[in-house]
Amino acid sequence: MLTFAFGFPRLGKKREYKRAIESFWRGKIEERELKEEIFKLEKERLKTYEEFVDKFPVGEMTFYDNILDTAIMVGLYKVKNLKEYFELCRGNKALELTKWFNTNYHYLVPDFPKNFKIENFKLFWNKPKEEFSKHQKGIPYLIGPFTFLKLSKGVSKKNFEKYLFALSEVYCQIVKDFKEVQIDEPAFVLDITQREVKLIKKVYKKIGAKNPNIFIFTYYNSVDFLEKLYDLPIKGIGLDFVNGKENFLKIKKYGFPKNLILICGLIQGRNIWKTDILNSLNFLRQIEKYSKNLAISNACPLYHLPVSLEGEKFNKKILEKIAFAKERLKEINLLEKVFSGKEKFPKKRKKKSYFWENPQIREKIKNLKEKDFERDLPFEKRIKIQRKILNLPLFPTTTIGSYPQTEDVREKRKKFKLGKISKREYQKFIKEKIKETIAFQEKLGLDVLVHGEFERTDMVEFFAQKLKGFLTTKEGWIISYGTRVYRPPIIYGDISRPKPMTLNEIGFAQSLTKKPVKGMLTGPVTILAWSFVREDIPIYEIAFQIALCLQQEIKDYEKRGIKVVQIDEPAFREKAPLKKEKWKEYFDWATKAFNLASKSKPETQIHCHMCYSEFDQIIDYILKMNFDVFLVEAARSRGDVIECFKRKKFKKQIGFGVWDIHSPIVPTVKKMEKIINLALKFFPKENLWLNPDCGLKTREWAETELALKNLVKLAKKLRKKYQRKEN
Numbered sequence: 001m002l003t004f005a006f007g008f009p010r011l012g013k014k015r016e017y018k019r020a021i022e023s024f025w026r027g028k029i030e031e032r033e034l035k036e037e038i039f040k041l042e043k044e045r046l047k048t049y050e051e052f053v054d055k056f057p058v059g060e061m062t063f064y065d066n067i068l069d070t071a072i073m074v075g076l077y078k079v080k081n082l083k084e085y086f087e088l089c090r091g092n093k094a095l096e097l098t099k100w101f102n103t104n105y106h107y108l109v110p111d112f113p114k115n116f117k118i119e120n121f122k123l124f125w126n127k128p129k130e131e132f133s134k135h136q137k138g139i140p141y142l143i144g145p146f147t148f149l150k151l152s153k154g155v156s157k158k159n160f161e162k163y164l165f166a167l168s169e170v171y172c173q174i175v176k177d178f179k180e181v182q183i184d185e186p187a188f189v190l191d192i193t194q195r196e197v198k199l200i201k202k203v204y205k206k207i208g209a210k211n212p213n214i215f216i217f218t219y220y221n222s223v224d225f226l227e228k229l230y231d232l233p234i235k236g237i238g239l240d241f242v243n244g245k246e247n248f249l250k251i252k253k254y255g256f257p258k259n260l261i262l263i264c265g266l267i268q269g270r271n272i273w274k275t276d277i278l279n280s281l282n283f284l285r286q287i288e289k290y291s292k293n294l295a296i297s298n299a300c301p302l303y304h305l306p307v308s309l310e311g312e313k314f315n316k317k318i319l320e321k322i323a324f325a326k327e328r329l330k331e332i333n334l335l336e337k338v339f340s341g342k343e344k345f346p347k348k349r350k351k352k353s354y355f356w357e358n359p360q361i362r363e364k365i366k367n368l369k370e371k372d373f374e375r376d377l378p379f380e381k382r383i384k385i386q387r388k389i390l391n392l393p394l395f396p397t398t399t400i401g402s403y404p405q406t407e408d409v410r411e412k413r414k415k416f417k418l419g420k421i422s423k424r425e426y427q428k429f430i431k432e433k434i435k436e437t438i439a440f441q442e443k444l445g446l447d448v449l450v451h452g453e454f455e456r457t458d459m460v461e462f463f464a465q466k467l468k469g470f471l472t473t474k475e476g477w478i479i480s481y482g483t484r485v486y487r488p489p490i491i492y493g494d495i496s497r498p499k500p501m502t503l504n505e506i507g508f509a510q511s512l513t514k515k516p517v518k519g520m521l522t523g524p525v526t527i528l529a530w531s532f533v534r535e536d537i538p539i540y541e542i543a544f545q546i547a548l549c550l551q552q553e554i555k556d557y558e559k560r561g562i563k564v565v566q567i568d569e570p571a572f573r574e575k576a577p578l579k580k581e582k583w584k585e586y587f588d589w590a591t592k593a594f595n596l597a598s599k600s601k602p603e604t605q606i607h608c609h610m611c612y613s614e615f616d617q618i619i620d621y622i623l624k625m626n627f628d629v630f631l632v633e634a635a636r637s638r639g640d641v642i643e644c645f646k647r648k649k650f651k652k653q654i655g656f657g658v659w660d661i662h663s664p665i666v667p668t669v670k671k672m673e674k675i676i677n678l679a680l681k682f683f684p685k686e687n688l689w690l691n692p693d694c695g696l697k698t699r700e701w702a703e704t705e706l707a708l709k710n711l712v713k714l715a716k717k718l719r720k721k722y723q724r725k726e727n
Contacts, residue, residue, distance in 0.1 A: 003295065004056065005329055006141075007060065007298070008302050009479070010479070011479055012041050013475065015477055016037065022483055042131075048326060055138070055139055055215075058128075058137060059140055064089045064482050068095065071148075073125045074170045076112065076120070089482060090662060090664065092665055095108040095109055096111065096153070097109070097481055099574045103270070104571065105481065110148070118166035121167050126174060128141060128142060139178075139181060140182070141184070142181065142184070143183075145171050146164065146196075146199075146203065149163055149167065161199055168203045168206050172206065181214050181215070182214075183207075183214055183216050186218060190579075192224060200228075205233060208234050212233040215235055215236045215238060216237050217238035218244075219300035222239075222246035222247040223239065226250045226251070226254070231257075236295065237262065241266055251287065256290050258293065259293075262293060264295065265299030265300065266280045266296060267296075267335070271532055271535070272532040275335070277338060277345050280335055296332055303478065304478060305325040306473065307325055307326060309324050310326070311474065313474065355492055355536050357494055358469075365545060365548075374595065377602040383628060386605045392448070394718065394719050395715045395718045395719060397446045397689070397715045398446060398447060398518070398607075398689060399446065399692055400631060400695045401566065402695035409454050438509055438512045440705075444705070449509070450566075457487075458487065459568060460522055461487050462522075464527070466498075466501035467546075467549055468498055471490040472489045475487075491531050502520065502521070507560045518562075518566045519554065522567075523550070523569035524543045524550060525575055525590045525594065539589075540589035548596065551596060554597075558601055562604075565598075566608070567598055567607070569609070572594075573614060573617070573618045576618070590621070605628045606629070610632055611632065615641050619647075620648075623650075627652065629654065631654075631657070632656060633657045633694065634679075635667065635675065636662065639679070642678050650683070656676070656688070658692070659693060666703050668710060673714055676690065685718075
């Protein structure tokens with residue numbers, strides 16, 4: 001039986017990918033040196049595949065994002081060198097970032113101009129051929145034309161068919177050069193119309209005529225029109241049987257063609273608990289009744305997992321239950337050997353659950369009532385109370401939370417972790433950074449301040465280290481976007497808060513100023529979404545456990561005199577199921593989790609921050625959340641998000657982000673004003689805040705100061721203009 005694997009992390013065990021690219025950005029290495037570093041990393045990556053599986057893709061490696069690479073390949077963007085390439089990632093021409101399906105990976109959104117002509121689709125860069133010529137192993141890899149267009153902006157329903165057929169000509173040119181090709185079409189698992197199914201069939205008949213040895217991979221869910229793909233001129237179909245269990249029901253109903261290889265995605269790529277080999281073996285024996293032409297693979301890309309468990313040291317009972325990306329390759333290899341009779345596997349023994357349980361926490365969740373998810377007064381009454389207490393000017397200014405985490409911050413944290421400095425010395429350093437940041441914000445003239453988050457490594461990991469029921473890793477890094485990485489914690493038991501998590505730093509910051517300082521919390525859905533989650537209890541119970549911990553933290557804030565609290569929920573849309581028929585169930589508990597966490601006194605102003613999401617799809621659910629101020633990304637999307645909130649006649653206060661913090665470019669007052677002027681057409685001036693898109697952790701102090709000075713200048717300009725109008 002064949003074994004396949006795909007999506008192995010490009011980061012490298014020591015984050016070599018991140019270090020090389022960021023060195024290039026800082027001017028420490030030349031383009032040639034960067035290419036050499038990435039080539040070495042890719043060589044090592046492919047060697048890892050080769051050790052465990054028969055077939056794997058070549059060409060997955062990218063300098064930032066594979067959707068961007070596809071856009072360049074087909075002629076939408078033309079770049080001569082890496083400097084021009086990175087302009088599309090983080091420069092003046094930076095494309096919008098958004099979530100890749102329902103994961104925490106972000107892709108760059110191709111944006112088709114209104115005057116785009118189909119003759120502009122040309123093979124500008126044959127990346128698969130280039131990569132294959134360098135490595136001479138594996139199967140050339142492509143993101144499919146349907147997925148590429150489906151995830152792009154500026155493609156109307158009217159143009160979709162025309163663009164797709166023109167695009168397929170470019171794909172025909174690419175695939176004809178190879179013995180076999182892997183084409184990833186994860187968009188096949190979305191809610192696809194009958195018209196789209198017909199288009200898919202036409203396009204793949206055309207591409208398959210040039211090369212019938214195509215493996216189409218789908219993942220993250222099931223394909224509703226699976227049987228319609230059976231007569232395509234292709235070699236095999238990869239299906240996700242972990243996250244798309246309905247795929248098996250389709251095969252039971254319609255069978256599977258003898259001429260196609262059924263690539264069974266049985267090894268989880270999104271969570272870290274070891275595969276139950278005997279269960280998977282049983283599944284293969286069942287599906288063998290419908291297809292004898294089977295192969296084994298991971299269910300979805302492995303880049304959602306850290307590279308390897310090697311070097312990790314934590315609770316041994318948990319460690320032995322976990323598999324990262326390299327261990328997943330070993331599982332694919334093992335499952336094939338067991339299925340083929342080359343190796344025996346021990347029979348299952350009944351074991352006590354390795355998940356830690358707390359009966360008191362379970363009881364609390366069980367006894368929650370509807371009133372526990374509601375605030376005591378409606379927004380209209382709350383906001384009047386808050387305005388009197390806070391006494392903020394028109395167009396109040398604030399930032400999203402973090403300030404630049406420079407080398408000195410990282411160095412002190414490292415020394416503290418290694419035991420080279422005492423806890424007292426480290427805390428003293430953090431207090432100094434908070435003092436400097438409060439003074440910095442006051443000098444600039446910001447209205448609602450933050451403490452800077454210097455004590456926090458990551459917005460989820462930090463809380464995981466303070467809560468019971470979580471484990472954190474040493475080298476468990478995964479990419480969120482570009483070179484931005486984070487370490488997802490592991491939820492292994494019932495969650496509780498032994499003591500306040502952020503009170504010391506927030507309380508200290510508030511003692512330094514008369515202006516309000518925001519308490520900064522990561523929301524329950526985001527903590528859940530960006531962690532590896534236990535699978536033995538319903539997911540909503542875990543969300544409610546986290547929410548109760550955050551609610552306790554807010555109560556402690558209130559006792560300490562904190563008047564404004566921000567709860568970040570960037571994963572609120574991301575966590576939603578891909579099939580909209582399942583949205584109601586998800587958003588019901590997700591909204592409740594936020595409302596449970598934010599239950600507070602009417603005088604406490606609750607801010608909610610979200611970024612990079614399809615807000616038009618989730619606005620009705622956002623309206624059910626009990627915040628007072630909504631802070632949202634708007635700069636990178638050039639204010640497109642405003643239209644969505646306008647259509648729903650959004651009544652609460654809102655801050656449309658006017659500075660794209662993922663770019664080092666300092667926005668001018670004029671550029672920021674453009675977004676606010678657009679918002680002022682639809683929203684009362686009393687309801688508008690000024691803020692960046694996101695936290696400033698990855699920025700430098702010099703550009704931060706310049707950008708925030710422009711933000712404050714804009715606020716003063718607007719106040720002057722609108723106060724004059726009132727007089």
